Amino acid sequence: MRFLRWLWRLAALIWPFVIDTGLWFAGAGTLYAFLFLLFFLLFAVAWLFGFSPPEITAWLDDHAALFDRIGDWLWRVFMGFVLLICALGLVAVWSQWFGEKDEPDKPRNVGGGCCGLIAILVFGYAAWVGMTMPMD
Structure with missing residues (x-):
């Protein structure tokens, strides 16, 4: 839980640089950046365990x-x-x-x-x- 809280705070800091939503001072930009960081880290961990992006995409399509x-x-x-x-x-x-x-x-x-x-x-x-x- 602390990791997700830290990731949310990081997303709140970096979202104007990552995603150009035009929603200044809105939670939507923070949410977009948080989801981007979360899935980026999930794909990075999957890649470290030997899964390739096409395999992950195929698994997601299958399910x-x-x-x-x-x-x-x-x-x-x-x-x-x-x-x-x-x-x-x-x-x-x-x-x-x-x-x-x-x-x-x-x-x-x-x-x-x-x-x-x-x-x-x-x-x-x-x-x-x-x-x-x-x-x-």
Whole structure:
């Protein structure tokens, strides 16, 4: 973990010199440089153990379907998590509108609930579509 932290700090220092993204003061340039350094080091270690770049590329091509399936399932798990958060948000809005009032004389805050409900429905629909789309 310390090595990855050191690699991230190195990427934060060198990314303007390695990758010309035009994203000054953004984390995207640091992420690009970090991934570049990480895969550069992985390929260097593989080369030291006797693997050539064409062999590594062929192995990655042979296992591309497995990586695609793993990424697809991870995406579906993430979309399920987003859908769960949206369901909890719906419960919160429902309890705000129809639950017990703390102070009976005060009117309910319906406006904030409406904006929240619209956002929950939009994100929930997108998560549902992302979770139920057919697998290739």
